[in-house]
Amino acid sequence: MTAPGAAPLLEAIHLGKTFAVGGRLSPGGRKVVHAVDDVSLEVRPGETVGLVGESGCGKSTLGRCLVRLYDITAGQLRFKGTDISHYSRRQLRPIRREMQMVFQDPYASLNPRRRVGDLIAEPLRVHGKRSRGEIAARVRELMALVGLATGHIERFPHEFSGGQRQRIGIARALALDPHLIVADEPVSALDVSIQAQIVNLLADLQERLGLTYLFIAHDLSVIRQVATRTAVMYLGSIVELGPTDELYRAPAHPYTQALISAVPVPDVDGARNRIVLTGDVPNPMNPPTGCRFHPRCRFVKDRCRVERPVLREIAPDRTAACHFPLAG
Amino acid sequence: MLQVRGLKISFRTERGLVRAVDDVSFDVNEREIVGVVGESGSGKTISLLSVMGLISDPNAVIEGSIVYKGRELIGLPQRELRHVRGEEIAMIFQDPMTALTPVYTIGWQIGEQLRIHTDLSRRAARKRAVELLDAVGMARPDLMVDRYPHQLSGGMRQRAVIAMALSCNPSLLIADEPTTALDVTVQAQILELIQRLRRDFGSAVVLITHDMGVVAEVADRVMVMYAGRIVERGSKRDLFKSPWHPYTWGLLDSIPPLQGPRPRRLKSIAGAPPSLLELPKGCAFGPRCRFRFHSCGDRPILAGNDGHQAACFLSPEVRDAAWSRRAAPVAEAS
Numbered sequence: 003m004t005a006p007g008a009a010p011l012l013e014a015i016h017l018g019k020t021f022a023v024g025g026r027l028s029p030g031g032r033k034v035v036h037a038v039d040d041v042s043l044e045v046r047p048g049e050t051v052g053l054v055g056e057s058g059c060g061k062s063t064l065g066r067c068l069v070r071l072y073d074i075t076a077g078q079l080r081f082k083g084t085d086i087s088h089y090s091r092r093q094l095r096p097i098r099r100e101m102q103m104v105f106q107d108p109y110a111s112l113n114p115r116r117r118v119g120d121l122i123a124e125p126l127r128v129h130g131k132r133s134r135g136e137i138a139a140r141v142r143e144l145m146a147l148v149g150l151a152t153g154h155i156e157r158f159p160h161e162f163s164g165g166q167r168q169r170i171g172i173a174r175a176l177a178l179d180p181h182l183i184v185a186d187e188p189v190s191a192l193d194v195s196i197q198a199q200i201v202n203l204l205a206d207l208q209e210r211l212g213l214t215y216l217f218i219a220h221d222l223s224v225i226r227q228v229a230t231r232t233a234v235m236y237l238g239s240i241v242e243l244g245p246t247d248e249l250y251r252a253p254a255h256p257y258t259q260a261l262i263s264a265v266p267v268p269d270v271d272g273a274r275n276r277i278v279l280t281g282d283v284p285n286p287m288n289p290p291t292g293c294r295f296h297p298r299c300r301f302v303k304d305r306c307r308v309e310r311p312v313l314r315e316i317a318p319d320r321t322a323a324c325h326f327p328l329a330g
Numbered sequence: 331m332l333q334v335r336g337l338k339i340s341f342r343t344e345r346g347l348v349r350a351v352d353d354v355s356f357d358v359n360e361r362e363i364v365g366v367v368g369e370s371g372s373g374k375t376i377s378l379l380s381v382m383g384l385i386s387d388p389n390a391v392i393e394g395s396i397v398y399k400g401r402e403l404i405g406l407p408q409r410e411l412r413h414v415r416g417e418e419i420a421m422i423f424q425d426p427m428t429a430l431t432p433v434y435t436i437g438w439q440i441g442e443q444l445r446i447h448t449d450l451s452r453r454a455a456r457k458r459a460v461e462l463l464d465a466v467g468m469a470r471p472d473l474m475v476d477r478y479p480h481q482l483s484g485g486m487r488q489r490a491v492i493a494m495a496l497s498c499n500p501s502l503l504i505a506d507e508p509t510t511a512l513d514v515t516v517q518a519q520i521l522e523l524i525q526r527l528r529r530d531f532g533s534a535v536v537l538i539t540h541d542m543g544v545v546a547e548v549a550d551r552v553m554v555m556y557a558g559r560i561v562e563r564g565s566k567r568d569l570f571k572s573p574w575h576p577y578t579w580g581l582l583d584s585i586p587p588l589q590g591p592r593p594r595r596l597k598s599i600a601g602a603p604p605s606l607l608e609l610p611k612g613c614a615f616g617p618r619c620r621f622r623f624h625s626c627g628d629r630p631i632l633a634g635n636d637g638h639q640a641a642c643f644l645s646p647e648v649r650d651a652a653w654s655r656r657a658a659p660v661a662e663a664s
Contacts, residue, residue, distance in 0.1 A: 056513035057484075163602040193369035194540060198584035198598030205595065222514065227586030227596065250588070264518040266543030267588055270570045278522060279515045281469070282483045 010044035011082060011182055011214050012068060012101070017041045018076030019060075019067050023287070035286050037063040039238040040077070042313065045182065050208065050215040052229025052246065054222060054261075056283055060238040065184045065218045069101045070094055099129050102175035106187035108167035112159040118145075118170055119155040125177040144173040149203060165196035172203065176211070184216045189224060201227055222265050226250055231319075234258045237286055237294045240313060244320035252329035254322040257295045293325070301326060331534060332358040332381065332502060337394035339376055341387065348606045351377050352558040354394075358502065361528050363535045365549030365566070367542060367581070369603050373558040374538050378504045380404075382421050383411040398502075417447050420495035424507035426487035429494065430479040436463075436490040437475030440497055447498045462493040465530065466523055485516035492523065496531060503527060506538045521548050542581055546570055554578050557604055557614035564638035574640035574649050577615045613642070621652065 019038040024030055038060045045051050045068075055061045066072045068079065070086065079087045081097055089097070105111045112121055122141045126132055132140070142152045148169040159167055168188060175183055185204070189197040201224065207213060217228050225232055226246055233243040234255065242255040253259040260277040267274065279298045284290055290297050296306040305325050313323045316330025339351040351373040358364050368374040379385050381396055383403060396403040398414065406414070415421075423429055430439060440462060441455035450458060456475065463471035466489040479487055488508060495503055505524065509517035525548050527533045537549060545552050546566065553563040554575065562575040573579055580599035587593070601618040604610055610617050612627040619626070625643040632639040642649070 056515065165602055193603070194542075194584045195369060195580055195599035196602060198586075198596040199600075201586070202595050202598055220513065223586040223588045226588060227592060247592075260515060262588070264514045265588055266517070266521065266541065266547040268542040268546045268570060268582055268585055270546055270566055276518060278518050280519075282485055282516065283513070 008046050009083065010080075011047045012045040012216075013080040014041055014043045014064075014068060014077065015080070016077035017043075017064075017067060017074055017079060019063055019072060020075045030287075033287055036238050036289075037286065038067060041238075041240055042077075043233060043240060043243070045214060045216055047181070047214055048208075048212060049230040050217050050228050052225035052232040053216060053218045053235060054220065054225045054232060055235035056220060056261075058283055058286065059235040060286075061218050061220075061235050062186050064235070065103075065186050065216060068216060069103055069182075069184050070097075071103070095129075099178040100180050101182040101184065102178070102180040104168075104171050104175050104183060104185040104188045107191050108164070108171040109159060111171060112167060114159055116158075117155070118150070118157050118159070118162075121159070121170060122173045122177060125174055129178055140177070144176060147176065147207070148173045163196070164192050165199055168192065168200050169203070172200075172207070176207070179211075180213070182214045182216070184218070186218045187220070188217070190219060190221060197224070204228065222250075222262055234261065237284065237289055239294070239323065240321075241295065241324070242320075242322045243313070244317070244322075248317075248320060254316050254320065254327040254329040255295075255324045256299050256301050256328065258322075259328060260298075260300075293323075301328075331360050331399060333395075333397040334377070334381065335395040335397070337377060337380065337396065338392070339373070339380055339385065340391045342389040342391070343607075345607055347391075349609075350558055350606060351380075354555075354558075354560055356553060356560065356563070358534050358536055360501065360534055361532055362551065363525070363528060363537060363549050365545035365552045366536060366538045366555060367540065367545055367552060368555035369540060371557075371603055371606065372555040374555045375506050377555075378421070378506065378536060378538060382415055382419060382504065383408075384415075384421070413447075416443060416500070417498045418500055419502045419504065420498075420500040421504040421506065422488070422491050422495050422508050424510050426484070426491040426511075427479060429491045430487065432479055435476050435478055436482070436494075440475075440490070440494045443494055443497045458497070459493070462497055463490065466490075466493045466496070467519065468493070483516075484512055485519060488512060488516075488520055489523070492520075492527075496527070496533075499531060500533060502534045502536070504536045504538070507540070508537070509544060510539070510541070517544075524548055542570075542585060554581070557609060558606060559614065559641065560632060561615065561642070562640040563632070564634075568638040572650070572653060574634070574638070574644075574653075575615075575642050576619050576621050576644070576652075578640075579653060580618075621648075 018040055020034045020036050023035055024033050053061045067074050074087055078085055119141050122144055123137050126137045126140055145152050150169050189200050219225050229246045232246045232249050233240050236257050242258045260279045263277045281298050292308045293306040293311050296302045311323045311325045313321045316322050316327045320330055335355045337351055337354045341348045354377055366374045380392055437456055437459045440459040444450050444455040444458055460471045460475050463474055468474050468489050509520050524535055549566050551565055552569040553560050556577050562578050583597035599618050604614055613630050616622050616626045621644055630641040630643050632641045634640055
């Protein structure tokens with residue numbers, strides 16, 4: 003289903019996104035931050051690509067670039083083989099139906115004054131030429147699909163729990179039968195017991211509807227559960243990408259290794275080798291020279307301080323941006 | 331060291347009396363790390379806020395007894411409570427900015443604490459602040475002491491707040507989700523620091539968290555709370571190796587594993603935690619429980635042995651069998 007050779011649904015080629023920060027009045031003057039820097043990534047039909055990294059690594063920005071909610075400033079973005087990097091809003095309209103987004107805080111993305119039925123119908127009204135009856139039927143179908151009681155169609159968002167609100171967000175995203183869903187931290191605002199429900203729901207929907215996901219999260223165990231392939235980001239770039247099982251079993255990039263080892267595990271026997279990184283993620287305005295991870299890397303060598311490693315193949319379908327990969 | 335007995339916290343609201351904490355009793359011993367786990371609204375934070383005397387809501391009704399080193403804290407005048415807070419018991423929060431003011435340097439803020447509770451001079455307080463920042467693992471403490479909170483990263487701010495909490499050598503530190511807002515690599519640093527507190531400062535720690543992983547990492551004993559009550563407590567080993575309460579099972583099963591085979595589906599707990607306004611009759615977890623039977627219409631009390639207790643009617647045989655099977659059918663929300 004997701005063979006490496008399959009034609010990608012979505013493809014980013016050396017994609018970049020810069021933001022201008024500061025202005026005439028700020029002490030440093032006007033500067034440019036590379037929030038996403040030279041990212042190449044393909045999303046294959048039917049798979050889930052997990053995008054994981056710490057706050058400020060650019061994973062959400064990348065997610066928004068991939069659905070063209072942000073304009074990209076470098077590189078190319080192809081959807082089903084067509085270059086959509088510079089499509090106008092009008093040109094994007096038919097494409098937007100095919101790629102939808104699910105956000106972290108479902109409450110912030112739902113208008114508190116609209117009823118659930120209206121909220122789910124909104125994309126259908128905006129994008130379709132459906133009759134009122136068709137829309138009502140579709141709304142009920144969607145509510146059932148995501149596990150919401152159709153009897154609650156007249157309720158307002160505040161009458162729902164966090165998990166149910168996320169179901170509303172998912173129903174809205176599914177309304178137009180998209181192929182690709184970019185889910186940005188869809189479970190991180192939810193309680194643990196509810197997280198598992200939403201993770202299961204997304205997996206069921208993928209199976210039933212043949213969806214493709216880009217799943218963005220900072221929680222490594224959630225990503226391991228959902229992702230076919232996992233991409234690890236650090237300071238705006240992908241540092242490692244590969245099949246989830248292999249990447250977790252034998253991480254190739256020292257950052258991936260440290261990240262996985264740092265996750266607290268609910269197990270009292272496991273004498274795990276915890277690698278505690280020193281320091282914080284550097285300021286993206288002023289990234290380190292060479293490999294951006296080198297100031298925190300246990301294995302740093304002279305070459306890492308001067309030469310920036312590029313993402314290269316270390317094993318079939320596995321890439322890492324490290325001069326001295328640990329696996330592969 | 332700390333003895334909480336029959337703690338009940340209710341709030342008078344327009345829609346009636348809401349019981350946020352219902353008959354909670356627990357002890358914290360010296361140099362011990364106690365983990366308090368639960369989902370939002372389980373009462374874990376509010377119980378510990380009451381220990382700090384920090385519930386200022388005029389509509390709150392607090393009953394029961396909180397004895398710290400032989401002294402009853404409930405009903406203690408604010409003046410005296412102020413000495414207990416800071417000198418004896420300190421608290422840190424999820425968002426370090428709630429405890430920091432943006433307009434003073436962190437050195438000034440740590441120093442203020444010291445000048446209030448001790449008779450250190452301004453200069454000596456500053457020197458002590460540098461030492462504390464060093465003790466919590468802040469790089470270049472001599473420089474950082476003059477920084478403002480906005481100039482620090484989240485992890486550094488949390489360290490500054492911990493340094494502030496430690497400034498008067500409290501014997502009990504209450505940490506409310508101290509790592510939830512932090513990245514996983516920084517979380518690891520802070521958890522290590524919390525474990526070091528006991529070693530270097532001899533403090534006991536109550537760690538409030540929703541993350542079973544964090545508890546497994548640092549706690550000695552664990553209490554699991556649900557809808558304002560303790561549903562299970564025991565040593566960390568008891569809780570993770572042979573948990574008794576179906577809610578604890580559900581919490582453990584909800585976490586996707588980081589090693590080993592990936593389950594096709596996660597075993598989630600059906601439904602959502604109940605509203606405190608409309609608590610179900612009998613066991614509050616009953617409506618979500620896969621093992622519910624006729625007894626559950628009554629309210630279970632904590633029972634077991636000295637070290638390990640659960641509030642559940644399942645017989646030891648049934649629950650041991652259920653836990654060792656762990657193959658129960660997947661429950662899903664409707």
